[in-house]
Amino acid sequence: MNAIVSPSQTLCYHCPLRTSGAFAEVTPQQLDFIQSFKKREVWGNAGDIVLREGQTIGQLHTLLSGWAFRFHTLSNGNRQILNFLFPGDLFGLQEQLSNGSPYGIELLTPARMCAFSSDRLWDLYRQHPQLGYDVTWLVAHEELIVDENLVSVGQRTAQQRIAMLLVHLYKRAEQVGMKQADGWIPFPVNQQHMADALGLSLVHTNKTLRKLADMGMHEIAGNRLRLLKPDVLHRLADYYAAPLRRRPLI
Amino acid sequence: MNAIVSPSQTLCYHCPLRTSGAFAEVTPQQLDFIQSFKKREVWGNAGDIVLREGQTIGQLHTLLSGWAFRFHTLSNGNRQILNFLFPGDLFGLQEQLSNGSPYGIELLTPARMCAFSSDRLWDLYRQHPQLGYDVTWLVAHEELIVDENLVSVGQRTAQQRIAMLLVHLYKRAEQVGMKQADGWIPFPVNQQHMADALGLSLVHTNKTLRKLADMGMHEIAGNRLRLLKPDVLHRLADYYAAPLRRRPLI
DNA sequence: CGCTCGGTTGAAGGAGGTCAACTCCGGTGG
């Protein structure tokens, strides 16, 4: 884990995510357990790889603040971004399935993460079945997102893929309360990231994104994004995600 | 659910999958619960769509025998195969996350499925935390496979994608004991399926597959597949999946 | 003030898509 243990630990009782109202409620007992489950808090900076492919760290993490992404690299150096991570997203579970994590995690912004010891995951399932169910929910939800990306990369044109990615990221940022009153969201994703996520070359990503911006679909400036014609983007992308239940947070 | 309730129910106590040794062991108590959890057994034929996109059926299913695949269709009719399903694979969980299943399930062969009532899933987590953990395992494993597909479709050439798919399907079939002594496995996947799974056109899939066969990499005949140079295929595909722990079965 | 990083743009080439035709084979019905 290429990250620093934070001097100031956020108490789960005062978790800023929980109080935001974006996540499902928990009982006091569950919150007690989550607090005891949390081993420590770590942070890192944009560009830090906090989990390397193949690495085993024996810890689960929840992203507490900031943006990150999950990726896999091929031997020729090409890398595929599997999905982007937002506050509340869990990572590190898959390393239990085989030997070492099949993917890496890199930060897009300065970020804080809550670390949980994998050893105690079993206690979680036994003592708090609801939380066990929530872990399943989070994994199933992440799979849903990867499914959507696969559909994009397999079946959509470059223009559709980019439209879809913009809409998707905007919506996810909005869900965790990142949208400003004026419609801007922070947007730490550069064109190389978009290209890696969509299976496109950097150059083609640039030209296509430029065209969408010229069409007045969106605006990206100063690491922020605003959608000007969200409905047209939805139609272009042929992307209509069903609304989700309130997501759990561990 | 476009499928028939089977007249002859397989008892979990005599589950042919369990006795095959390909799956992790369960305690007698867990097996009792699984038996009580199983609501009925259904079957269908090749080509049957047993779960439609958007449908809500309130049931989970485990594929008991046969092959199937999970897919998503776009409004232009293009469809992406997300992953192939083998005996022991669970499906139908995602419909809990939102309104209706975000994907469809179609059979590639005649198949039997065990149906479980989603309502009782909660009992499973509460009464048998280990089984709850197993459900998470299954979902996380499926996500792993979708991740691999996404890497393929996003970053690999057509030749690599096809090599990867052949190797992957061969290995999965082998894991559930479908490999014959002479090295053949049943192979109910046609070129259109491969194209839909890999984000390629049917024509290009055909030409590339033909070339690999001419290179002596593999042989497909009579709905069976045999790998002649598995090591070369692995290298071509740049695909080295880590071995998994013995998978759970519910 | 030069360097680097991210974005932008043009030109040329190639991997893969589209269109169209043909074969083979099993099923089916006259």
Added chain:
DNA sequence: CCACCGGAGTTGACCTCCTTCAACCGAGCG
């Protein structure tokens, strides 16, 4: 028994979307 049909596989010709290569710009920064 055989003509017909539809599905799956095969192949060639052409085209286009996207990649690759290359160069340039502007902003931030040491």
